Amino acid sequence: MEKTDAHISLEVQKNSLTKPKPSPAQINFKDLEYSVTIKNAISNDSKKTLKKLSKNFLPNKKDESKKKIILDRITGSFMPGRLTAIMGPSGSGKTSLLNLLSGRVSSGKVEGSIWLNGRKADSGSLGLVSRFISQDDVMMSTMTVREVVEMAIKFRVDGITRDEINVRANEAINTLELEKCQNTLIGDTIAKGISGGERKRTSIAMEMATDSSILFLDEPTSGLDMYTSILVVKLLRFISRSGQTVVSVIHQPSSDIFNLFDDIVLISEGKIVYFGAQKKLVDYFSSLGFQCPNYTNPADFVFTDVLNLNEAELERMKAENFSGSKADYKILKINHLAESWKVSEQYDVIKERVDNPRLEQLNDSNFTSSVFPSRQFFLLCNRALKDTFRNELVLKARLAQSIAMYLIMGIVFYKSNTKSTSTNFEGSLFFGIVS
Numbered sequence: 059m060e061k062t063d064a065h066i067s068l069e070v071q072k073n074s075l076t077k078p079k080p081s082p083a084q085i086n087f088k089d090l091e092y093s094v095t096i097k098n099a100i101s102n103d104s105k106k107t108l109k110k111l112s113k114n115f116l117p118n119k120k121d122e123s124k125k126k127i128i129l130d131r132i133t134g135s136f137m138p139g140r141l142t143a144i145m146g147p148s149g150s151g152k153t154s155l156l157n158l159l160s161g162r163v164s165s166g167k168v169e170g171s172i173w174l175n176g177r178k179a180d181s182g183s184l185g186l187v188s189r190f191i192s193q194d195d196v197m198m199s200t201m202t203v204r205e206v207v208e209m210a211i212k213f214r215v216d217g218i219t220r221d222e223i224n225v226r227a228n229e230a231i232n233t234l235e236l237e238k239c240q241n242t243l244i245g246d247t248i249a250k251g252i253s254g255g256e257r258k259r260t261s262i263a264m265e266m267a268t269d270s271s272i273l274f275l276d277e278p279t280s281g282l283d284m285y286t287s288i289l290v291v292k293l294l295r296f297i298s299r300s301g302q303t304v305v306s307v308i309h310q311p312s313s314d315i316f317n318l319f320d321d322i323v324l325i326s327e328g329k330i331v332y333f334g335a336q337k338k339l340v341d342y343f344s345s346l347g348f349q350c351p352n353y354t355n356p357a358d359f360v361f362t363d364v365l366n367l368n369e370a371e372l373e374r375m376k377a378e379n380f381s382g383s384k385a386d387y388k389i390l391k392i393n394h395l396a397e398s399w400k401v402s403e404q405y406d407v408i409k410e411r412v413d414n415p416r417l418e419q420l421n422d423s424n425f426t427s428s429v430f431p432s433r434q435f436f437l438l439c440n441r442a443l444k445d446t447f448r449n450e451l452v453l454k455a456r457l458a459q460s461i462a463m464y465l466i467m468g469i470v471f472y473k474s475n476t477k478s479t480s481t482n483f484e485g486s487l488f489f490g491i492v493s
């Protein structure tokens with residue numbers, strides 16, 4: 059039987075009894091540009107050979123590295139208590155935007171500004187205030203579902219008691235329907251553990267169980283069946299209702315999933331072509347001349363008719379004898395859509411939010427990691443020990459290596475009492491530590 063909204067809301071209300079509300083965070087960005095320099099990867103030797111073959115084949119020296127603009131001076135605002143979907147074709151810059159806003163970009167050039175509740179934010183503060191659930195989650199294969207959820211809580215919430223950890227872990231596990239596999243190992247390609255869907259839900263449970271003001275997710279429904287996908291997005295909606303800012307990249311959502319989002323951001327070619335209420339998207343594009351047919355999923359309409367060339371545009375391209383390719387014509391269309399967006403009423407609403415952030419500034423305590431580094435070190439050592447003892451193959455290999463090293467040491471230092479004692483001692487100590 060399918061779960062209803064009421065069923066899930068009951069569990070989320072239960073959550074709010076035990077979990078303190080995170081401080082609300084409004085994340086604003088203005089004229090954000092992210093670019094990388096792309097270098098020509100052809101080696102000098104290959105260049106010489108190719109030059110012999112064709113003088114015109116290689117680009118001129120000055121073209122060897124060029125700037126690639128991934129996000130092109132975009133402006134926007136994500137609000138607490140709202141669930142936002144970022145949609146767009148593959149390679150349009152969705153993940154890059156999430157990476158920038160969660161402080162995870164280490165290469166390339168970033169221009170423009172990002173604020174958290176009106177306070178200028180850098181990658182350090184963005185990283186501390188937000189959580190990021192990536193497409194390829196990283197979890198230790200030798201730990202169980204319950205252990206990774208508990209580990210996430212211990213690692214991020216300071217001074218929490220064993221009982222509180224249990225309560226929080228139980229809530230996250232029950233809400234994400236992970237009860238049946240809570241004691242199953244995560245597993246990897248060699249030792250099979252939980253399924254792909256369970257893995258995705260576990261990574262959300264890890265973030266749900268801790269307090270964070272902003273939650274970023276990169277395609278949380280990819281690889282999931284329809285029922286689980288709807289369940290996951292409903293949960294994200296309820297998480298947002300507790301005051302968190304939830305932003306998720308979503309790929310080709312069904313209309314049921316699309317309707318669960320409050321706001322939609324459409325990105326193409328690194329430019330924003332729409333940023334606003336989900337309910338106003340169809341009307342906005344109809345005002346630009348793109349009519350969504352009756353009984354059509356708005357998300358499908360956006361991908362086929364708006365962000366790609368539709369039948370009418372392909373015919374117009376032929377009629378105009380356009381000299382470039384379809385891709386060039388599409389870029390012209392996207393540029394036009396991005397320009398139209400910047401003169402729309404909805405854009406003024408976003409700009410107003412960016413220019414006048416309404417929330418109080420976040421306290422300094424929001425920007426510091428709450429768990430002491432010494433405690434984090436202890437937790438990591440504990441996890442590494444567990445990992446070593448559970449991974450039988452690696453453990454046996456390490457034991458064999460140590461025995462072999464000690465045998466070699468024994469042979470090297472056997473009957474070596476003719477040499478200076480301190481040299482022998484230092485030498486054996488060195489080998490002992492290394493092995």
Ligand SMILES: Nc1ncnc2c1ncn2[C@@H]1O[C@H](COP(=O)(O)OP(=O)(O)OP(=O)(O)O)[C@@H](O)[C@H]1O
Pocket residue numbers: 094126128146147148149150151152153154155165166
């Ligand atoms: N560090 C980088 N160096 C070079 N190119 C990059 C870098 N980061 C991103 N890109 C390029 O920028 C573009 C946008 O990448 P991004 O991963 O943000 O796209 P996306 O919209 O998330 O795509 P998908 O839906 O396929 O995951 C792509 O063409 C990608 O190859």
